[in-house]
Every structure is written in C-alpha cells, then in structure tokens.
Amino acid sequence: MVDTLGLLLGVMVTSADVGDRTAAQVLPDQVTAAHHRLALVWADGGYTGSLVEYCLTALALVLAIVKRSDHAKGFVVLPKRWIVERLFAHLMRSRRLLRDVERRTASAQAMIYWSMPLLMSRRLARTGPRRG
Structure with missing residues (x-):
C-alpha cells in the first residue's frame, strides 16, 4: 500500500501459491493500525x-475499485494506478529487488x-524545478 505521493505505507x-485476493485482508489491518486517519x-x-x-x-x-473501461481498446492509463506502478519502477532500481x-x-x-x-532521500535531495 502506498499513499498518494507514492510512499510506502x-x-x-x-x-x-497464495492468491492476492485471499492475502489482501491482512495488509489493510496492519496499515490501518499504523495510520489511523486512513479513510479511502x-x-x-x-x-x-x-x-x-x-x-x-x-x-x-x-x-x-479502479476498473478498466469495457469500451477501451489498447493501453489506457487508469486513474491512481500509475502511483503504484511508479513505485514498482523505483523499487526495481534496487539491485537486490531486480531479481x-x-x-x-x-x-x-x-x-x-x-x-x-533511497527513494525518499532522492526526493528530499532534489533541488530546483523538476526536469521532464
């Protein structure tokens, strides 16, 4: 679980052999215990x-639930889904997580x-306007 900034909660x-849907009840319990103001x-x-x-x-x-439209064809950017995908991309910069x-x-x-x-310190160290 990540917040809207893409930081890990x-x-x-x-x-x-464990499906995502069956294991998903444990993580919200842990996150809401640590982050009491979480509402959505x-x-x-x-x-x-x-x-x-x-x-x-x-x-x-x-x-x-963020769903893909049934009428969409090809690649479609889903709202809020890119935040998690961006975190996965940042995590893959770590050599240990690459494999x-x-x-x-x-x-x-x-x-x-x-x-x-590493990700958090890079964001803090960034100076000036962001480059595309």
Whole structure:
C-alpha cells in the first residue's frame, strides 16, 4: 500500500501459491493500525468481492475499485494506478529487488522496506524545478 505521493505505507510479500485476493485482508489491518486517519483506499480490479465489504465493516475504510473501461481498446492509463506502478519502477532500481533471489518472504519484504529510504532521500535531495 502506498499513499498518494507514492510512499510506502505497508507491504506484504507472499509465496506464489497464495492468491492476492485471499492475502489482501491482512495488509489493510496492519496499515490501518499504523495510520489511523486512513479513510479511502484505491485498489486494482483484482481485489473485488468480499474485501470491499470487509474493509467497510471491520475497518471503517472505503475501498474503491479502479476498473478498466469495457469500451477501451489498447493501453489506457487508469486513474491512481500509475502511483503504484511508479513505485514498482523505483523499487526495481534496487539491485537486490531486480531479481527474485530471496528464499523467504520475510527477507524479500525487508528488502522492500530497506530500499524505500533511497527513494525518499532522492526526493528530499532534489533541488530546483523538476526536469521532464
């Protein structure tokens, strides 16, 4: 989970045999415990179903699903989806995350948390107007 600036709020790495939809109930619990003012979360179309009702009833959190239009053809930029995709691109700058070499999900998760200060410090060190 990231905020609207693309900074990491929480991460959960699972093994390949665990589906995203089944594991998705754990992460909102962790993030809302740490960030009490969180009220709205945008999610990909893959997280539809019982997760929407669970977030609303158990966490008082509105989960808005960002879906691709049925009439769109080709590549379409989805609103708010680019924020997460940009974070993935920044994370892939870390050599350790470029390849899946971790044996444990906990160490892969730690590497993601470890690479975030690099992104944050680059943003803080930026001076002057942004170049395209």
